[in-house]
Amino acid sequence: xxxxKVIIAIADGIGDRPIAELDDKxxxxxxxxxxxxxxxxxxxxxxxxxxxPGIPVGTDMGHLILFGYEPQDYPGRGPIEALGVGxxxxxxxxxxxxxxxxxxxxxxxxxxxxxxxxEGTDRIAETISGIEIDGVTFYLxxxxxxxxxxxxxxxxxxxxxxxSDPKAPNDGSPYHKVKPLDDSDEAKRTAAVLNRFLxxxxxxxxxxxxxxxxxxxxxxxxxxxxxxxxxxMTELTPIxxxxxxxxxxxxxxxxxLGVAKLAGFKPVTDSRMTANMDTDIELKAELALRELADCDxxxxxxxxxxxxxxxxEPLEKAKAVELFDRLVGLLLRDMPEDAxxxxxxxxxxxxxxxxxxxxxxxxxxxxPGIRKDRVLHYNECDGGYGGLGRLSGMDxxxxxxxxxxxxxxxxx
Amino acid sequence: xxxxKVIIAIADGIGDRPIAELDDKxxxxxxxxxxxxxxxxxxxxxxxxxxxPGIPVGTDMGHLILFGYEPQDYPGRGPIEALGVGxxxxxxxxxxxxxxxxxxxxxxxxxxxxxxxxEGTDRIAETISGIEIDGVTFYLxxxxxxxxxxxxxxxxxxxxxxxSDPKAPNDGSPYHKVKPLDDSDEAKRTAAVLNRFLxxxxxxxxxxxxxxxxxxxxxxxxxxxxxxxxxxMTELTPIxxxxxxxxxxxxxxxxxLGVAKLAGFKPVTDSRMTANMDTDIELKAELALRELADCDxxxxxxxxxxxxxxxxEPLEKAKAVELFDRLVGLLLRDMPEDAxxxxxxxxxxxxxxxxxxxxxxxxxxxxPGIRKDRVLHYNECDGGYGGLGRLSGMDxxxxxxxxxxxxxxxxx
Numbered sequence: 167x168x169x170x171k172v173i174i175a176i177a178d179g180i181g182d183r184p185i186a187e188l189d190d191k192x193x194x195x196x197x198x199x200x201x202x203x204x205x206x207x208x209x210x211x212x213x214x215x216x217x218x219p220g221i222p223v224g225t226d227m228g229h230l231i232l233f234g235y236e237p238q239d240y241p242g243r244g245p246i247e248a249l250g251v252g253x254x255x256x257x258x259x260x261x262x263x264x265x266x267x268x269x270x271x272x273x274x275x276x277x278x279x280x281x282x283x284x285e286g287t288d289r290i291a292e293t294i295s296g297i298e299i300d301g302v303t304f305y306l307x308x309x310x311x312x313x314x315x316x317x318x319x320x321x322x323x324x325x326x327x328x329x330s331d332p333k334a335p336n337d338g339s340p341y342h343k344v345k346p347l348d349d350s351d352e353a354k355r356t357a358a359v360l361n362r363f364l365x366x367x368x369x370x371x372x373x374x375x376x377x378x379x380x381x382x383x384x385x386x387x388x389x390x391x392x393x394x395x396x397x398x399m400t401e402l403t404p405i406x407x408x409x410x411x412x413x414x415x416x417x418x419x420x421x422x423l424g425v426a427k428l429a430g431f432k433p434v435t436d437s438r439m440t441a442n443m444d445t446d447i448e449l450k451a452e453l454a455l456r457e458l459a460d461c462d463x464x465x466x467x468x469x470x471x472x473x474x475x476x477x478x479e480p481l482e483k484a485k486a487v488e489l490f491d492r493l494v495g496l497l498l499r500d501m502p503e504d505a506x507x508x509x510x511x512x513x514x515x516x517x518x519x520x521x522x523x524x525x526x527x528x529x530x531x532x533x534p535g536i537r538k539d540r541v542l543h544y545n546e547c548d549g550g551y552g553g554l555g556r557l558s559g560m561d562x563x564x565x566x567x568x569x570x571x572x573x574x575x576x577x578x
Numbered sequence: 579x580x581x582x583k584v585i586i587a588i589a590d591g592i593g594d595r596p597i598a599e600l601d602d603k604x605x606x607x608x609x610x611x612x613x614x615x616x617x618x619x620x621x622x623x624x625x626x627x628x629x630x631p632g633i634p635v636g637t638d639m640g641h642l643i644l645f646g647y648e649p650q651d652y653p654g655r656g657p658i659e660a661l662g663v664g665x666x667x668x669x670x671x672x673x674x675x676x677x678x679x680x681x682x683x684x685x686x687x688x689x690x691x692x693x694x695x696x697e698g699t700d701r702i703a704e705t706i707s708g709i710e711i712d713g714v715t716f717y718l719x720x721x722x723x724x725x726x727x728x729x730x731x732x733x734x735x736x737x738x739x740x741x742s743d744p745k746a747p748n749d750g751s752p753y754h755k756v757k758p759l760d761d762s763d764e765a766k767r768t769a770a771v772l773n774r775f776l777x778x779x780x781x782x783x784x785x786x787x788x789x790x791x792x793x794x795x796x797x798x799x800x801x802x803x804x805x806x807x808x809x810x811m812t813e814l815t816p817i818x819x820x821x822x823x824x825x826x827x828x829x830x831x832x833x834x835l836g837v838a839k840l841a842g843f844k845p846v847t848d849s850r851m852t853a854n855m856d857t858d859i860e861l862k863a864e865l866a867l868r869e870l871a872d873c874d875x876x877x878x879x880x881x882x883x884x885x886x887x888x889x890x891e892p893l894e895k896a897k898a899v900e901l902f903d904r905l906v907g908l909l910l911r912d913m914p915e916d917a918x919x920x921x922x923x924x925x926x927x928x929x930x931x932x933x934x935x936x937x938x939x940x941x942x943x944x945x946p947g948i949r950k951d952r953v954l955h956y957n958e959c960d961g962g963y964g965g966l967g968r969l970s971g972m973d974x975x976x977x978x979x980x981x982x983x984x985x986x987x988x989x990x
C-alpha cells in the first residue's frame with residue numbers, strides 16, 4: 167500500500183457571509199489570499215458540513231470530527247477540557263468545566279468570574295482537590311484566569327446532572343443547586359455528592375488565605391465554584407491507533423489540544439501561540455513541518471478568524487484570514503513533495519451572527535496525484551464548484567485518510 | 579407504470595489519478611473515448627462512491643452494490659466464489675477460498691500454488707469432496723489453476739475462524755492451524771472439524787495418483803489445502819425478485835458471475851471473455867444486446883482497466899479504456915431506443931497505488947427522457963460537474979431502478 171502524509175491547516179470559524187462593508191464579499195473573499203488560492207488552484211475543492219447541512223457545532227465537536235471521530239463519540243466538553251489542561255482522566259470519570267466565582271452569604275452570584283482572578287488559583291485548587299465524599303474523589307485543576315476543571319471519580323456516577331452556573335451576567339441570580347436530570351439513582355447520587363462538595367469548597371474557600379488577601383485589596387474573592395459542560399469520559403480507541411499512524415497537533419488553544427490528546431495525537435504548543443492575532447505563525451509552520459518528519463498526520467490550528475467572527479469585526483476577520491494565508495504560504499514553501507496539504511475549518515462563525523452557524527466551510531486538498539478540478543479560489547462560493555462536492559466532515563476526513571493509504575478495504 | 583430497460587457497462591477499476599507520463603491526465607482523460615463522451619454528452623453525469631467517500635471496496639463488494647445490494651448484505655468472498663464456480667450453496671453454509679499447495683513433512687509451505695498446478699485438479703477434488711466429519715460435510719470444487727472453493731455444511735457452524743493460509747510468499751512459513759476467532763462453541767467446533775478435514779485431505783492427497791505422477795515428473799505435489807476468505811452464506815432475497823425483473827450479466831470473471839448468481843441474474847460467460855485485454859468485445863456487446871431482448875437489466879463487465887491499474891501501467895490502462903470505449907460504441911449502435919445505457923465502475927484502481935482506492939468513479943446515464951446536463955466528457959474531473967452530483971453506489975443504482983419504473987412509491 168502507498169502510504170503518504172498529510173498536513174491539515176485549520177482556520178477556526180473561517181466560514182462567513184457576504185457583508186455590505188466588505189463590498190458584499192465574505193471576509194475570506196475580501197482578504198488577499200494568494201497562498202490559499204494556490205492550494206485551491208492546484209488541488210481539489212469542496213464544501214464541508216461538520217455533521218450535516220444546517221447543524222452548527224462547537225469548537226470541540228468540530229475538531230473531534232476533523233481528528234477523525236464521529237459525532238456520537240463526543241464525550242462532552244468537560245473531558246476534552248480536562249485533557250486540554252493536562253489532567254489525567256479515566257473512562258467513567260464525570261468531568262465539568264468550572265468558573266471560580268464570587269457569591270454573597272445568600273448565594274447570589276456577585277461575579278461569575280471572581281474579578282477575572284489570575285493569581286493564586288493553583289493554591290486554591292490545591293486546597294480542595296482530592297476531597298472524598300461518599301466514595302467519590304474530586305480532583306480540581308485551575309486553567310487560565312478564573313477557569314478550572316473538576317473531575318469526579320467513583321462508582322455509580324452519571325453525567326445526567328444540571329449546572330450550578332446560572333450563566334446569567336451577574337444579574338442578581340443565585341447559583342443553582344445541581345439537579346439530577348433523570349430519575350436514575352446514579353444521577354441523584356451524582357447531584358447529591360457534587361452539591362456536598364460545592365458547599366465544602368465554599369466553606370474552605372471563604373477563609374482561604376488567597377481570598378482573604380483579595381478581600382483586603384478590595385478584590386472579589388473566589389469563594390464558589392460554578393459548574394457547567396458536564397461530560398462522562400468514554401472508552402474511545404485513539405484515532406492514531408485505529409489508523410496505525412502517528413499524529414501531531416500544533417495549537418495554542420486548550421480545547422483543540424484536548425481533542426488532540428483524546429485522538430492520540432501529540433499536542434505541541436508554546437506560549438507564543440496565543441490563540442489570537444499575535445500568534446506566532448512562523449513558529450507554527452516550523453513546528454508543523456518538523457512534526458511531519460516523524461508523523462503521518464499533522465493538524466495545525468489558528469484561532470483568530472473565529473474570535474473576530476464572534477466579535478462581529480469583518481475587517482479584522484479578513485486580516486485574520488490573511489494571517490492564515492501567510493501560515494499556509496510558509497507550509498507550501500517547505501512541504502515535502504509526496505505529502506498532501508489540506509485546508510479546512512471546524513465551522514462557520516458569521517460576523518453578523520456572532521456565533522457558530524450551520525453553514526458549510528470550504529475545503530481544499532493539494533498534493534501528489536490529486537484529481538485537480540477547475541476551482542481557482544478558496545472561499546465559500548467557489549468551493550461549491552469543486553470536484554469534492556459537498557461532504558460531511560467524516561467523509562472529508564476519511565478522504566484524507568484514504569489518500570494516506572490508511573482506510574481498510576471493504577470486501578475483497 | 580412505465581417500465582424501461584437498462585444496460586450498465588462496467589469498467590472495473592477505471593477511476594485513476596492524473597499521471598505525469600500521460601501529460602498530467604488520468605488514463606480515462608488521456609484515452610480516445612468518443613463513445614464514452616457520446617454517452618456523457620447525451621446524458622446526465624456524476625461521481626459515485628461505492629459506499630461512501632474514502633472507503634475502498636473490493637471487486638466483490640463493488641459489484642454487490644452495482645447489482646443492487648447494500649454493503650451490510652455482503653456474505654464474504656467465499657460464498658461469492660462458490661457461486662462463481664457453479665457450486666450450489668445454501669444459507670448457513672460456511673465457504674472458503676482455497677489454494678492447492680505443496681507442504682513438506684513438517685508443515686512448511688514450499689509453494690502456495692503447488693507449482694501453479696493446472697491438470698488433474700478435478701480428480702483431486704473428487705477424491706476428497708463429500709468427506710463427512712462430526713456431522714459436517716465438506717464439498718470441494720476446483721477452479722482455475724491452483725484455486726478451489728470449500729463448502730462446510732452442517733449445524734452449529736460459524737464463520738469466525740482464521741485462515742490456514744499463511745499468505746507469506748513461500749518464505750519458509752508453516753501452514754496455520756485454523757483458530758476460532760471468538761469464544762463461541764460454534765467457532766471452536768468449526769475450527770476443529772476444519773483442521774481434521776485438512777489433515778485427512780493431506781493424508782489422501784499425499785498418496786494421490788495425480789500427485790505421484792507430478793513428483794515423478796519433478797513437479798510439486800498439491801498435497802495441502804490452504805484456506806482463506808471465509809464467509810457464511812446468508813439468506814438474501816435475489817435482487818431480481820425484489821424488483822420483479824429479469825436480469826442478466828455478461829462477464830468473464832468468476833467473482834462478478836458469483837455476485838450475479840447471488841442477485842438472481844443469469845450469468846452469461848464464454849471462454850473468449852478472458853477478463854484481460856484479449857477479451858472479445860464484439861461477443862460481449864452481441865450477448866448484452868441479445869440478453870436485453872429477454873431481460874430488464876443487463877450488466878456487462880470488462881476487467882482489463884483494473885488489471886492495468888494493479889500493474890501500474892498507465893498507457894496500457896488507457897488502451898484498456900479505449901477497448902471499453904469500443905464496447906460501448908457497439909452497444910450504442912444497436913441499443914433499443916426506449917432503453918437506457920449507463921456507464922459505471924466498481925471502484926478506482928489508481929496506477930500509482932496499484933490497489934483499489936476510496937476515490938469516486940464517474941457515472942453517466944443516457945436514454946429516453948433523461949435530464950441532460952452540460953457535461954461533454956466521461957472522466958474523473960468532468961463527472962464532478964454533472965447533474966447527478968456525487969452519489970453513493972446505492973443511490974446511483976436506485977436511480978437506475980427508478981428510471982426502469984421498479985422502485986416502490988413511499989407514501990401514497
